[in-house]
Amino acid sequence: MSLSASALAQELKTQALANAQTNGSAGDALAALEAANFPERKTEQWKYTSLQALADGHLNATADGELTQSLPALSDYVVTINNGQLVSHNLPDGVSLSHDGPAINGLQTPFAFYNSAVASQPVVLTVAANTRIEQPIHVQIQSASDAPAHCNPRLVVVLNQGAEAAVIEHYHAEGQALTNAVTALITADNAQLTHYRLQGEQASSLHIGTLIIDQQGVSKVDSYQLMTGNRLRRNDVRALVSKSGAELNMKGIFVVRDKSHVDNQLCVEHSVPNCESDQNFKGLAGESGKAVFNGRIHIHPGASGTNAELSNKNLLLNPGAEINTKPELEIYNDDVKCAHGTTVGQLDAMQQFYLQSRGIPAAEAKRMLSLGFVNELLMTLPHEKVAEWATPWLEAELAHTTPAGDRAA
Amino acid sequence: MSQAELDKLIRSNYEAGFTTTVDAETLPPGLSEDVIRFLSAKKGEPEWMLEWRLDSYHKWLEMSSPDWAHLHHPPIDVNEVSFYSKPKSLDDAPKSLDEVDPELLATYEKLGIPLHEQEMLAGVAVDVVFDSTSVFTTFKEKLWEAGVIFCSISEAIQNHPELIKKYMGSVVPKGDNFYAALNSAVFSDGSFVYIPKGVRCPMELSTYFRINEANTGQFERTLIIADEGSYVSYLEGCTAPQRDENQLHAAVVELVALPGAEIKYSTVQNWYPGDENGKGGIYNFVTKRGVAHDNSKISWTQVETGSAITWKYPSVILRGDNSIGEFYSVALTRHMQQADTGTKMIHLGKNTKSTIISKGISAGRSSNTYRGLVRISPRAENARNFTQCDSLLLGDTCGAHTFPYIESKNPSATIEHEATTSKVSDDQMFLCRQRGIDPEKAVSMIVNGFCKEVFKELPMEFAVEAGKLLEVSLEGAVG
Structure with a gap:
């Protein structure tokens, strides 16, 4: 079924509201959804991402399929959420799980509002004050459905004062499931959070996700976001750096291939003085993959002494692939240091020649160089188990982008 | 009813009173097909040019003003703009400096x-x-x-x-x-x-x-x-x-x-x-x-x-x-x-x-x-x-x-x-002040340096003027 963008937007909203009513939601969440506009063709933030795939009617049904594969455990502590419902959890001392947490600040997209209105069982992980959790907490968020359907997982991680923890947010989806996820990370004073967002769902599945990093205290957050493309992937990441002295580092890799799609929308809000943020994202697009990166640094009038940087480097591997990148600065204070840089290029012909002259086949050389391009970020992953899982996963993805015998010339 | 039809209706009311304004050589504010016809006739333009203008006008009627820019201004009402006024006659102009x-x-x-x-x-x-x-x-x-x-x-x-x-x-x-x-x-x-x-x-x-x-x-x-x-x-x-x-x-x-x-x-x-x-x-x-x-x-x-x-x-x-x-x-x-x-x-x-x-x-x-x-x-x-x-x-x-x-x-x-x-760094300012350059001059100098890459692309006389223009514009910008 094909619909015009505005008819589709209308239909999505009607369906979302109907689902919210069935779910019995009320109050602010419902009001926000009622006021929201689903993206149309001319909606600037959705310029490069069409929601046409959702015309299949994902919002009409709830995903309840059986998973045929499962994710390996990257830690002793695993929380499993299947089709939006908590299935099992094993947590260390000092971490509690509940279904009732603080309200999430800074949500913006209609899909996030929809999640707020219908997610009946949010998973809230709270790390007690002054507690250090040695091993990461592996949160597996999985969904499956043969027919178009959706689920709304919602995860909130709260680090109390002086807490230190690592959380792996790991997505897996099969079939035609749409995962409409909202994740919030809330940190208090002196908290230290290492966060991973691993997104390797099947190519036929869809993902629309919002990640909120809410640094309410003087805290340090390191976030590593690794993703491959699928039929539709949209990530809205918004960081609220709201206490002087807070520090935020975000690093990411996205790989799109074979008609897959990734749209990353990042926004770092600096509203108080003397905070630091650094974002470093690398993208690879091959075959007819399409990648979108929009990285925004917003310095509010009072945020003097801010030091904010953003870098986005991209490789375009084949004709037919596409990269759209837009690093944005919005600055209302003169006493700041802000810079962004972005490049789109290709693999260095000299480097490729060097490898080939040593008897390495063209495809292999290309794969090696592509891996080298993202390796800089992979090598900084602080948890060995994550790196051990992520490296071969990305390597396999990169191998896909270079079909055997391709472009010997 | 489409905007074009609406416009037509509104316009028809004005047609009667139109001719009198022609003599005054200043059109009342507002835009319509007649205004364009008048403009074109005034300039003695050939028919194809008038067609071109009218075609543009009809296209314009279908459009709305862009709102994507990072600008804040009240909506611009073209009906407040007069699209033709008699050029200032020499009599109205100042006689001397x-x-x-x-x-x-x-x-x-x-x-x-x-x-x-x-x-x-x-x-x-x-x-x-x-x-x-x-x-x-x-x-x-x-x-x-x-x-x-x-x-x-x-x-x-x-x-x-x-x-x-x-x-x-x-x-x-x-x-x-x-x-x-x-x-x-x-x-x-x-x-x-x-x-x-x-x-x-x-x-x-x-x-x-x-x-x-x-x-x-x-x-x-x-x-x-x-x-x-x-x-x-x-x-x-x-x-x-x-x-x-x-x-x-x-x-x-x-x-x-x-x-x-x-x-x-x-x-x-x-x-x-x-x-x-x-x-x-x-x-x-x-x-x-x-x-x-x-x-x-x-x-x-x-x-x-x-x-x-x-x-x-x-x-x-x-x-x-x-x-x-x-x-x-x-x-x-x-x-x-x-x-x-x-x-x-x-x-x-x-x-x-x-x-x-x-x-x-x-x-x-x-x-x-x-x-x-x-x-x-x-x-x-x-x-x-x-x-x-x-x-x-x-x-x-x-x-x-x-x-x-x-x-x-x-x-x-x-x-x-x-x-x-x-921003203009304290170090830069200190260096200039220390050499007896007043703050306003110093800022203007630093700004000029910041723009040098562009100024060098301008034809020479223009570059000199541009530099001076910046200086004038910056007056009072520095506390």
Whole structure:
């Protein structure tokens, strides 16, 4: 079924509201959804991402399929959420799980509002004050459905004062499931959070996700976001750096291939003085993959002494692939240091020649160089188990982008 | 009921009272088909031109004003704009410089504008005693010898209809955007330049030096065609403040660089920016675009210090192989000024290259935005782009923003973009102060240094003026 963008937007909203009513939601969440506009063709933030795939009617049904594969455990502590419902959890001392947490600040997209209105069982992980959790907490968020359907997982991680923890947010989806996820990370004073967002769902599945990093205290957050493309992937990441002295580092890799799609929308809000943020994202697009990166640094009038940087480097591997990148600065204070840089290029012909002259086949050389391009970020992953899982996963993805015998010339 | 039908109904009410206004030679505010017919008849335009205008008008009726720019202004109501008024007669103009606002003269003085130019800028009726007329004649003769056509667009419509028919609207189509469509319907006048094959234009052309253009309207239309292998450098704008009040200014500039040609287009824009509280000032909504064919080059250089609102994106469509596009810009905003300006480089041909250097300076409570697009089409093999946009903030109440769109669909393309934001550092100030330079001079010097990369692209006289203009604009910007 094909619909015009505005008819589709209308239909999505009607369906979302109907689902919210069935779910019995009320109050602010419902009001926000009622006021929201689903993206149309001319909606600037959705310029490069069409929601046409959702015309299949994902919002009409709830995903309840059986998973045929499962994710390996990257830690002793695993929380499993299947089709939006908590299935099992094993947590260390000092971490509690509940279904009732603080309200999430800074949500913006209609899909996030929809999640707020219908997610009946949010998973809230709270790390007690002054507690250090040695091993990461592996949160597996999985969904499956043969027919178009959706689920709304919602995860909130709260680090109390002086807490230190690592959380792996790991997505897996099969079939035609749409995962409409909202994740919030809330940190208090002196908290230290290492966060991973691993997104390797099947190519036929869809993902629309919002990640909120809410640094309410003087805290340090390191976030590593690794993703491959699928039929539709949209990530809205918004960081609220709201206490002087807070520090935020975000690093990411996205790989799109074979008609897959990734749209990353990042926004770092600096509203108080003397905070630091650094974002470093690398993208690879091959075959007819399409990648979108929009990285925004917003310095509010009072945020003097801010030091904010953003870098986005991209490789375009084949004709037919596409990269759209837009690093944005919005600055209302003169006493700041802000810079962004972005490049789109290709693999260095000299480097490729060097490898080939040593008897390495063209495809292999290309794969090696592509891996080298993202390796800089992979090598900084602080948890060995994550790196051990992520490296071969990305390597396999990169191998896909270079079909055997391709472009010997 | 559609907007067009509505308009028709409304218009029909006015038809009766219309003829009386014609004698007054000033149309009541508002836009309708009749206004366009009147305008066109007044200029004695051929039928095809009227058709063209009317077609644009109908396109415009279907459009709504763009709201994507980082600008805040009350909705612009074109029905408050009068689209034709009798040019100021010589009787109304000041008789001599004594009658001109002394503050205006002081500014001219600082800019180092020669006396007779000052008179022209201030709208003083230029007496034949001044040899300026003979100067113009010499220019015209010299251009004539080279075969260069340089006249007003109205003259070109009369004398060179084949060129106008072929090229007008070929770069900026009638329905390109809201303001371009409006301009296409009601453009008052503007410049037309044609450089024949292989000719290097013997002098720099400038709007200012064409005497009949001294009073161009709010809707200028400029068309420059550089035929194969030719070269032209065109200067636009005057470097003195206009006395105009808050008004809409929607110009369209089209450049056509045929194979091997080179066009260099420089602008120094200093319309009235409004006062400290944002009262008054020009709303400047301009569409500028060039098409570069094989092996040709188009270079835009702009220094923007005026206008309450600037909405301007001089662009290059790199259609031909090996074509080159350049954009050098300095945009300064102060008081309550808002600028949303940048460029578009659309790479279509093979081995196309583009360079973008943009320097934004914001002071006061102003907002200064760079918005650019670099698009590499799938066929643009080996395309290359380099973009650098730097912002300088003077004070903590202004804003500086960067929105560069980068779209690449060809793996052999190389695109680089970098942007930085900084302020005048205490170290720089200390160094200057220590050497006895007063703070205002020091800031102006540092700002000049910040803009140097762009100024060096300007023709020499322009560069000097631009530097001085910045100095004048920065006055009082430093506490």
